[in-house]
Amino acid sequence: MTALAPLGFGPEGWGAALLLATGMTLAVSVCAFFAGLVFGTMGAAAKLSGGPVLRSVAGAYTTILRGIPDLLVIYLFYFGGSAAMTQIATWLGGSGFFGLNGFMVGVLAVGIVSGAYQTEVLRGAYSAIPRGEIEAARVAGMGPALMLRRITGPLALRTALPGMGNVWQMVLKESALISVTGLVDLMRQTEVAAGSTRLPFLFYATAACLYLVLTTISATLFRGAERSTRRGMARA
C-alpha cells in the first residue's frame, strides 16, 4: 500500500487534487462538446440549406479544421486570443496585457475543432432522413420549428448518436491538450504531482486510468442513449 500512498486522500496525498482536476477535465470537455454542437449545427445548416457562399465557407471550415493539428488551434487561441484581448483593451483605453483564461481558450479551440467533425455527423444524419417523412410533415401543415422538434430532430438524432459519441470521445481525449494553457485539468494536475513527488510513472499511469474510466463510462452512457432512441425500431 505504501507504493500507492501518494495517491491517497490524506494531507500528503494527491487523491483529492486529482479528482478535482478530473472534474475540471469533465467540465471543459462538456462545454467544448456543446460548443462543438453549436458550431456543428451551424455548419450542417450551412452545408444543407445555405447559398453557394455559405456552403463553401462551411466546406472550408470542415476541411481546414479537420486537416490541421488541434494543438495548433489551441496555440492560436491562447496566444492570438490574448493579443486580440490586449488590442481591444487598448482601444477601450486600458493598458497592459490581458490574457484569455485557459478554460475559455480550451472550450473555444476544442469546440471549433470538434464542430468540424460534428458538422459532418449532423449533415449525414439529416441527409439520412427519408424524404417521405419530411413531405408528410409538410402536408400535415407543420411549420419548420414544429417539424424539427417532432419529426426531423428525433429522426436525425437517432442516426447521429453513434457519430456524436465518437466526437465526444475525441473531445475528452483532446481536452488533455488544453493543459498547455496552464488550465489545471487532469493532465496539468498530474504533471504537477509527478514533478513534485518525483513519481512520474505512478501519476501518469493513474491519469491514464482516470481517462479510461471517463471514456468507458461515457461509452456506456452513449450506448444506452442509442438503445433508447432505437426502442421503437425492429431489431436487426
Place this chain on the structure above:
Amino acid sequence: MAFIADTLLQLLAGVPMTLELTAISVSAGAILAGVLALLTRLGGPASWIARGYIFVFRGSPLLVQIFLIYYGLGQFPAVRQSLFWPFLRQPWWCALLALSLNTAAYGAEVIRGGLLAVPKGQIEAGRVCGMSTFTLYRRVILPLALRQALPAYGNEVIIMVKSTSLASVITLMEVTGIAKGIISETFRALPVFACAAAIYLAINFTIAGAVRLLERRLGVAS
C-alpha cells in the same frame, strides 16, 4: 509579407521531422496493428491481451502516453540502467515509441474491421480449393481485408500527421514546435498559424490524394 515568407521558411525546416515521425510511426504501428488484429481473432488469452492493449491505448489521451513514456519510465532504476536507456531518455525515440504504440491500437481496429468484411464465401471457396490457413490468409483474406481497410487506414495516417504535433510538447522542434516558438517570440499568432496550417493541409492533401490513387489502382477488376 517579409514576415510571412520568413516564417514559412522557418516552418518548412520542421517538415522533415514531421514527415519522419509520421512515416516511421505509421510503418511500425501498421506491423504491430496487423499482429494485434490477428491476435484478436485467435480467441483465448492472446486475444484478451490484444483487446486490452487496444482498449487502453484508444481510451487514454496520446499526450498522457507520451508523458508516461518520456517522463514515467525514468522513475524506475531498472530502466535507467538498462540497455534501452540511451534511447528512452531522448525525446525523439520516446515520441516515436508513443506514436507507434498509439497508432497500432487504432490501426488494429481498422484492420479488424477489414478482416470482418471478408465475405464468408471467399473463405469457404479457398478452403474447398484445399488451401492451408496460411495460404488462405496470404492469398485470400489479407488482400481482401487490406483493400477494404485502405480508406480508413488513410484517415489514420492523416490523424498521425496531426498527432506528431504533440511531439513538440516534449521539446521536439517539428512544425508545431517551431510555430509555437515563433508565436511566443513575436506574438503574431494569426500569420504564423496560417503558415503552419497551410503546411499541414498540403501534407494531408497529398496523403489523401495518394491513398485515393492507391485505392483506384487496387480497385476490384476494372
